[in-house]
Structures are given as structure tokens and as C-alpha cells.
Amino acid sequence: MTEQTEGGQVEIPEAVALPSDATISSSKAAEIRGRRQYPLPKLAVPDAPLLEVKDLKTHFRLRDGWVKAVDGVSFGLADGEALGLAGESACGKTTTALSLMQLLPSNGQIRGGSIELFGIDLAQKSEKALQRYRWREISMVFQGAMNAFNPVIRVRDQIAEPLQYRLGQSEATARARAVELLDMVGIPRRRAGAYPHELSGGMRQRAMIAMALACDPAIIIGDEPTTALDVMVQAQILELLEGLRRELGLSLILITHDLSVLAETCDRVLVMYAGRVAEEGPVSRVFKAPRHPYTRKLVNSFPNLHADKRTLDVIQGQPPDLLDPPPGCRFAPRCEFAMPVCTEVVPPEVRFADGVRVACHLFPTSDPEVVATPTTPPTTPTKPKPGSSPGPAASPAPPG
Numbered sequence: 001m002t003e004q005t006e007g008g009q010v011e012i013p014e015a016v017a018l019p020s021d022a023t024i025s026s027s028k029a030a031e032i033r034g035r036r037q038y039p040l041p042k043l044a045v046p047d048a049p050l051l052e053v054k055d056l057k058t059h060f061r062l063r064d065g066w067v068k069a070v071d072g073v074s075f076g077l078a079d080g081e082a083l084g085l086a087g088e089s090a091c092g093k094t095t096t097a098l099s100l101m102q103l104l105p106s107n108g109q110i111r112g113g114s115i116e117l118f119g120i121d122l123a124q125k126s127e128k129a130l131q132r133y134r135w136r137e138i139s140m141v142f143q144g145a146m147n148a149f150n151p152v153i154r155v156r157d158q159i160a161e162p163l164q165y166r167l168g169q170s171e172a173t174a175r176a177r178a179v180e181l182l183d184m185v186g187i188p189r190r191r192a193g194a195y196p197h198e199l200s201g202g203m204r205q206r207a208m209i210a211m212a213l214a215c216d217p218a219i220i221i222g223d224e225p226t227t228a229l230d231v232m233v234q235a236q237i238l239e240l241l242e243g244l245r246r247e248l249g250l251s252l253i254l255i256t257h258d259l260s261v262l263a264e265t266c267d268r269v270l271v272m273y274a275g276r277v278a279e280e281g282p283v284s285r286v287f288k289a290p291r292h293p294y295t296r297k298l299v300n301s302f303p304n305l306h307a308d309k310r311t312l313d314v315i316q317g318q319p320p321d322l323l324d325p326p327p328g329c330r331f332a333p334r335c336e337f338a339m340p341v342c343t344e345v346v347p348p349e350v351r352f353a354d355g356v357r358v359a360c361h362l363f364p365t366s367d368p369e370v371v372a373t374p375t376t377p378p379t380t381p382t383k384p385k386p387g388s389s390p391g392p393a394a395s396p397a398p399p400g
């Protein structure tokens with residue numbers, strides 16, 4: 001199947017069926033919220049979506065200026081849903097996740113946008129007010145559990161800490177709950193008193209998951225939670241996360257370079273490039289019929305058992321310097337379909353009937369299949385060349 005765009009004909013593979021749980025119904029959301037151990041935050045807006053991130057801008061201050069690591073990113077997360085963040089290193093995945101918990105390095109700052117959790121804008125909260133939400137509503141499983149745990153404190157006591165400080169439980173109650181949580185993730189009770197170095201890599205990662213679960217959060221962020229593990233343990237950890245998500249009604253944001261992990265675990269995927277959203281939508285749709293040229297390259301650069309391919313695609317070139325990103329589309333210097341308009345005008349985001357959102361001039365807002373323009377285009381100033389007019393001037397060859 002092909003689609004006619006202002007930029008020419010673009011091949012779009014046939015539509016595939018969406019997973020049945022791609023959309024989380026409001027009754028399922030109510031059921032999940034009804035299972036909470038602790039009440040919703042007092043300021044929660046009834047029936048507000050679980051998480052809505054709008055036009056988030058997180059920048060890092062350097063001596064020479066601001067690095068625009070996340071620059072106008074918007075997405076949502078429903079109760080019980082799993083969202084994967086994909087993209088090459090330094091595309092802004094982890095910065096987006098750290099912004100949600102505001103665990104940014106000292107030179108990082110949220111300089112625009114909102115992070116609404118149950119309708120409460122966390123971006124506006126003070127450090128003190130955020131303590132109500134960190135670990136209690138959003139928690140994180142960090143990459144490399146050995147670095148995340150304190151090596152001189154027993155694992156059980158580290159898991160009990162958020163229960164004592166965030167929920168006010170007594171030391172004895174918190175420790176007993178910590179042992180229960182360790183049991184839940186498959187660590188025998190007799191190992192609860194171990195120090196981190198006395199556990200294997202897989203067990204430490206399980207213990208990290210137990211710590212993330214301690215306060216019964218609504219959202220767990222997994223930042224490359226299986227990267228340092230061998231494939232067998234990786235599969236066990238992913239199975240554990242998936243089981244807990246379904247059983248406890250958790251919502252999951254999973255960051256990984258491994259597209260197969262996202263395909264197996266997530267309902268939706270958000271592909272980022274150079275601090276912005278390239279494409280977002282149901283996993284099955286985005287991976288089987290990617291629209292954005294960057295997503296296509298990313299998918300084609302990943303080994304596929306079912307494809308008769310001996311050589312993988314390579315994405316030539318390097319991501320741009322985010323201290324001074326190029327105007328227009330940030331992928332333009334590496335994109336084989338770049339048109340004059342791409343280097344001058346930031347592509348607006350458009351949404352299709354199958355739930356996929358794309359930011360690319362190959363899919364202009366005038367495309368008959370576009371059903372919505374969900375967000376205003378990012379406001380990074382563009383630098384039009386003198387005498388040039390924005391608008392497609394060349395017909396690109398079809399991607400893929």
C-alpha cells in the first residue's frame with residue numbers, strides 16, 4: 001500500500017491488528033485505582049488520566065549554553081499500560097524519565113511544559129512537595145542494581161527505608177513488609193538479610209524491583225533494567241515485571257535499546273530522536289509499519305529472525321549537538337528523504353486513525369489520513385534561509 005503525501009509517494013505496509021489492550025478502558029482504570037493500598041493524592045482530579053506529559057523541555061546548563069536534551073516532548077500513560085521509550089543513546093529517553101521524578105543532575109532544569117499525574121502538575125512542585133509523589137506514586141528500577149544499592153546496608157533494610165520515611169511505618173512493620181516484597185519477586189526470605197554483594201546480579205535486580213514496589217506506586221519506570229544481565233536472567237526479570245504489571249495493575253515506562261524487549265513487553269512505543277518525539281503509537285503498528293524515516297532505520301538496524309537479511313541497516317552520521325541543534329527537523333542531516341523544508345521548519349506532529357503519531361514533513365497536516373494534530377509544533381526558533389520559502393520542493397523517493 002502506498003500513501004500520497006505532499007512530499008511524494010510513501011510506502012506504508014498493510015495495517016496490522018492492534019493488541020486488544022492497546023486502549024485501557026475507563027472501567028479498567030477504575031478497577032486498578034480501586035486496588036490501591038493507599039489513597040490517591042489529596043489534590044488528584046477525579047477521572048484525570050494517570051499521566052499526561054505536555055511539551056516537556058528539560059535542558060542542561062553548560063558553560064557554553066543550554067543542552068536541549070528533551071525539547072517539546074508530549075505523551076500520556078494510562079492505568080495498567082506499558083509504554084516503551086526507544087531511540088539511540090543520548091536521544092533523551094532517560095532524561096525524560098528522570099524529569100518525571102525530578103531526579104535530574106544539578107545542572108538539569110525543567111524549563112517548560114507540564115507533567116500531570118492524576119491531574120496534578122509535578123513540574124510546578126517544590127522539592128519538599130515532590131516527596132509525596134516520588135516512590136509513592138512513581139518509582140524507578142535503575143540500571144545496574146549494584147550501583148543503586150548502598151553496599152554497606154542490608155537489602156531488606158534498604159527496601160524498608162521508603163516504607164518508614166514515605167509512609168511512616170514502624171521499623172519492624174517496614175522490615176516485615178520488605179521481606180514479603182522480596183518473597184514476591186522470588187528472593188527467599190532467608191536471603192533478606194544479605195548485603196547487595198552477596199546476591200547475584202539477577203537477584204539484585206529483583207531486589208531493586210521489590211524496592212520500587214514498596215510504596216505501591218502507580219507507575220514504575222524501568223531504565224534499562226536488564227542491560228547488565230545475561231539473556232536467561234533478562235528473560236526472567238522481564239517476565240517478573242510483566243507478571244507484576246498484570247497482577248498489581250501497575251503502569252510501566254520501559255527504557256531500553258532492545259526493540260525486541262519493547263515489542264514483547266509494551267503496549268505502546270515512543271521513538272525519540274535528539275530530544276524530540278519522532279513517532280509514537282501501538283507497538284505492533286509502529287514496528288510492523290513504521291512511518292518516520294528514523295523509526296524505519298531503527299527497526300531495520302535490528303536483527304530479525306523472520307527477515308531474509310544478512311546485513312543490517314546502519315544509520316549513517318551522528319546525532320546533532322543539542323547545544324546548538326539544527327533548525328527544522330533534527331534528523332535532516334542523516335535523512336535520505338530530506339527536503340528543503342526539513343532543514344527550515346520543525347515538522348508538526350500529526351496523528352493517524354490507527355493511533356500512530358508522527359513528526360515528519362512526509363506526513364503534512366493536509367494528509368487525508370491525518371485525523372488530528374495533537375500538539376502544536378515545538379517552538380524552537382527556525383532559521384529560514386534568506387529568500388527561501390518553506391514548503392516541500394522535492395519529491396523524495398519512498399522510504400524503505
Ligand code: SF4
Nearest residue numbers: 329332335342360361
Ligand atoms: Fe526526513 Fe524531512 Fe521527515 Fe525529517 S521531516 S525525517 S528530514 S523527511
